[in-house]
Amino acid sequence: MKAIAVTDGDTRPQIIEKPAPEPDEGEALVRTLRVGIDGTDFEVIEGNHGGFPDGDDHQVLGHETVGVVEDANGTELEDGQLVVPTIRRPVGESNAFFDRDEPDMAPSGTYVERGIDGAHGFMAEYFTSPPRYLVPIQAEFADVGVLVEPMSNTAKALDHAFASRSAFEWEPETALVLGNGPLGLLTLAMLDSTVDRTYCLGRRDRPDPTIDIIEKLDATYVDSRTTPVAEIQEQYEPVDLAYEATGYAKHAYETVDVLAPNGVGVLLGIPGDWSFEIDGGRLHREIVLSNKALLGSVNSHVTHFEMAKESLAKLPEWFLEDVITDVFTPEEVDDAFERGDDRIKTVIEFDTL
Ligand code: NDP
Ligand code: ZN
Numbered sequence: 116m117k118a119i120a121v122t123d124g125d126t127r128p129q130i131i132e133k134p135a136p137e138p139d140e141g142e143a144l145v146r147t148l149r150v151g152i153d154g155t156d157f158e159v160i161e162g163n164h165g166g167f168p169d170g171d172d173h174q175v176l177g178h179e180t181v182g183v184v185e186d187a188n189g190t191e192l193e194d195g196q197l198v199v200p201t202i203r204r205p206v207g208e209s210n211a212f213f214d215r216d217e218p219d220m221a222p223s224g225t226y227v228e229r230g231i232d233g234a235h236g237f238m239a240e241y242f243t244s245p246p247r248y249l250v251p252i253q254a255e256f257a258d259v260g261v262l263v264e265p266m267s268n269t270a271k272a273l274d275h276a277f278a279s280r281s282a283f284e285w286e287p288e289t290a291l292v293l294g295n296g297p298l299g300l301l302t303l304a305m306l307d308s309t310v311d312r313t314y315c316l317g318r319r320d321r322p323d324p325t326i327d328i329i330e331k332l333d334a335t336y337v338d339s340r341t342t343p344v345a346e347i348q349e350q351y352e353p354v355d356l357a358y359e360a361t362g363y364a365k366h367a368y369e370t371v372d373v374l375a376p377n378g379v380g381v382l383l384g385i386p387g388d389w390s391f392e393i394d395g396g397r398l399h400r401e402i403v404l405s406n407k408a409l410l411g412s413v414n415s416h417v418t419h420f421e422m423a424k425e426s427l428a429k430l431p432e433w434f435l436e437d438v439i440t441d442v443f444t445p446e447e448v449d450d451a452f453e454r455g456d457d458r459i460k461t462v463i464e465f466d467t468l
Contacts, residue, residue, distance in 0.1 A: 177238030
């Protein structure tokens with residue numbers, strides 16, 4: 116079968132031939148329809164994130180996937196069922212986090228991540244998986260189901276953010292999303308029905324397709340080059356909820372200044388090492404005296420995929436069409452991994468229903 120993989124010492128993903136996987140007992144065989152590409156794939160390709168499966172000289176990419184059950188193989192799934200796989204698998208048999216269905220909270224070393232760290236991904240014509248890691252989705256999501264995994268990361272992050280404010284009466288009216296990449300835009304659309312006023316931070320000039328989407332969602336575009344994060348509360352208003360999806364490390368701390376009293380900032384970006392100066396005393400004091408919370412969130416599991424499915428069903432049709440900007444065949448792998456400001460979510464299509 117065809118697969119898209121990065122090989123040891125290579126800096127570009129290639130199409131390779133691999134034997135199609137045979138499902139073990141207790142596993143289903145899934146035929147891949149579409150796989151989305153995101154920033155994490157580029158980090159894997161560049162060798163900055165994750166690592167190859169033990170003993171292999173290549174890693175099959177892909178973690179944002181929708182597929183169809185080709186052979187349920189005696190599991191509770193049904194042939195023809197559309198599914199989205201989760202990413203983490205236990206190292207060894209299992210561990211407490213997986214037994215509790217909370218692998219997204221597991222410490223590193225206790226799991227591998229398919230397509231990212233230590234396990235092959237889903238960018239191939241077929242893959243196998245135990246059914247507990249396959250989330251059934253509606254048949255009408257064959258084209259847009261690739262958005263379930265990234266949206267599930269937001270579903271989890273927002274769940275934790277709201278839980279952190281659950282000890283008192285908290286009704287957020289305003290939200291700021293830092294970052295206009297795919298994660299930021301999906302989050303902005305998901306927040307549209309939750310809060311009254313939304314803002315989205317980027318660093319692009321108009322005309323730009325992401326700014327068009329921000330404005331079509333009735334959100335306010337904020338350019339970080341002219342309005343630094345710390346000035347947003349003066350120029351616009353303080354926000355109850357801030358969601359960081361830039362990976363720009365200073366934003367983690369600047370978030371404290373943009374929050375209204377009792378607000379929460381949730382951090383998703385995964386920056387590299389970077390030393391810079393901040394007034395730690397002032398930020399510490401501000402967090403304490405204004406009852407603010409800052410929290411980090413990574414990965415997601417089945418409950419968050421279920422939440423993401425519900426959110427996806429509510430997103431407007433125009434938004435889904437505007438966000439999935441490019442669809443390529445596996446043979447067009449070189450084009451698929453080009454980057455550009457006109458691209459938001461790029462997808463590789465292996466097959467259709
Ligand atoms: P992208 O890199 O596509 O998006 C980041 C966006 O932030 C880009 O549009 C970029 O603008 C913008 N940006 C970066 N720096 C600034 C700045 N100083 N001011 C204004 N805008 C800025 O990534 P994704 O959307 O896919 O993901 C966002 C982040 O979340 C990444 O760091 C990613 O690694 C992480 N991530 C975390 C997950 C988790 O579970 N915690 C899951 C998935 C992703 P421009 O394009 O113009 O450069
Ligand atoms: Zn991703």
